[in-house]
Amino acid sequence: MKGLYKISTGELDGLFAEIAREMRLYAPLRQGNELNFGLWGASVTVDLHGLKTDNTPKDLFLPQSEDLYSASLKGGDIKINPAEAEFAPFVVFGVKACDIKATAVLDNIFLKGDFVDHNYKLRRENALIVSLACNKPGMSCFCAAFNLDAAAPGGDIATWLCNEYLYLQAQNEKGEGFIKQFAHLLQEAEEGEIAPIQAEIREKIAALPYSELPLENFTPENMLKLFNHENWNILYKACLGCGICTYICPTCGCYDIRDFEAKCGEIQRFRCWDSCMYPDFTLMAHGNPRISQKERFRQRFMHKLAYHPEKFAEYGCVGCGRCVNKCPVSLNIVKIIKSLGGE
Ligand code: SF4
Ligand code: SF4
Structure with a gap:
């Protein structure tokens, strides 16, 4: 087990300021009722006591919209100009266990799937992720159903809030380097100091209403049976096709690539998030392969x-x-x- 360190919560602003002198720092920022990952600065309010951010760390690796390149036609020649993207080291602080796992899900899609996504790869390589255990899990949380442990959240560095201290523990070499860099602001701590808060978190999570869900039927062998299940005919009916569920989902990674005419003779190509709930999602020359909302809903x-x-x-x-x-x-x-897991 790697060394455990702590810093009093009253000194966290000093730590954040030092980190921000070295690289961009993103943290959960409070603005009224909203909690979102945002860029740390002198006038922001970091809230490590809140539960879920409205946005997810996905935004930092796969921005909602990003330019890819522009193409212009000059004298019969096409000139391609790649968009300038900034790939510099950054820290994202206070990521919960579910969002840490969601990043691993996106890594599978963008780094280990059928192709490697260049921009996603560079952002992931430049990121150092500091996780945070969930002291107050909410009624809608069901990470435990997927065997996640919110009391041991992972990332490059794991942290716990306990008794006016933030405890930090490196989870890998990258995390160790970071702890070493800021060690002058940290005190050494004993492993036993975080055991009570971990036990408390696990107890709270076990008592949540959706911590156990009937997932046994969701196997590749059952795929056809699930696909043809009659309950889809009822379940989809209320769906508005608004796509909110896909935009706020930390594991939804679908995107579209679009062009617009930036100026006469020049197009700008960009990519932006897309949603399988939309009728024009995966639209091809022959039309949409999923013509009804039921099919789109089932797809998600x-x-x-x-x-x-x-x-x-x-x-x-x-x-x-x-x-x-x-x-x-x-x-x-x-x-x-x-609905589908009970049979
Ligand atoms: S698209 Fe998603 S968020 Fe919108 S109504 Fe349907 S299930 Fe709900
Ligand atoms: S589908 Fe997405 S938004 Fe909904 S609980 Fe799962 S990970 Fe979260």
Whole structure:
């Protein structure tokens, strides 16, 4: 086990200021009722006591929109100018266990799948992720159903808030280097100091309503049966096709590539998030392969619970519960698992 360190919560601003002198620092920032990962600066309010951020760390690795290149036509020649992207080291602080696992899910898609995504790869390589154990898990959390341990959140450095201290422990070499760099601000701590808070977190999580879900049926062998399940005919009906569930999901990585005419004779190519809930998603010359909302709705959940597991031997959902909180008509993956998993 690697060394455990601590810093009093009253001194955290000093630590953040030192980190920010070296590299960009993102942390959960409070603005009224909203909690979002944002760039640390002198006038922001970091809130490490909040539960789920509204946005997810996905935004830092796969921005909602990014320019790829521009192309212009001059004298019969096409000139391609790659977009200037900044790939510099950064720290993202306070990432919960579900979002840490979600990053591993995205890594499978963008780094270990059919191709390696250049921009995603460079952002991941430049990132140092500091996780944070969930002292107050919420009623919509179900990370435990996917065997995640919110009391041991992982990342490059894991942290715990306990008795007015933030405890830090490196999880790998990258994390060790970071701890060494800022060791002058930290005190050494004993392993036993975080044991009570870990036990408390695990007890709270075990008592949550969705910590156990009937996932046994969601196997690649059952895929056809799940696909043809009659309950989809009822489940999809309330879906508005708004796509909120995909935008706030830390593991949804679908995107579209689009062009617009920036000026006469020059196009700008960019990519932006897309949603399988939209009628023009995967639109091809012959039309859309999923012509009804039922098919689009089924696609989202089959992807998380059957297609992704078949390809990567892990679920594409991490139980963060954001879709439970945010769907305007209270449809979510928990309802799907309970409906299809019970038979
Ligand atoms: S499941 Fe809910 S959030 Fe997702 S598209 Fe349908 S209505 Fe919108
Ligand atoms: S499907 Fe819902 S609970 Fe699962 S990771 Fe996405 S937003 Fe979170």
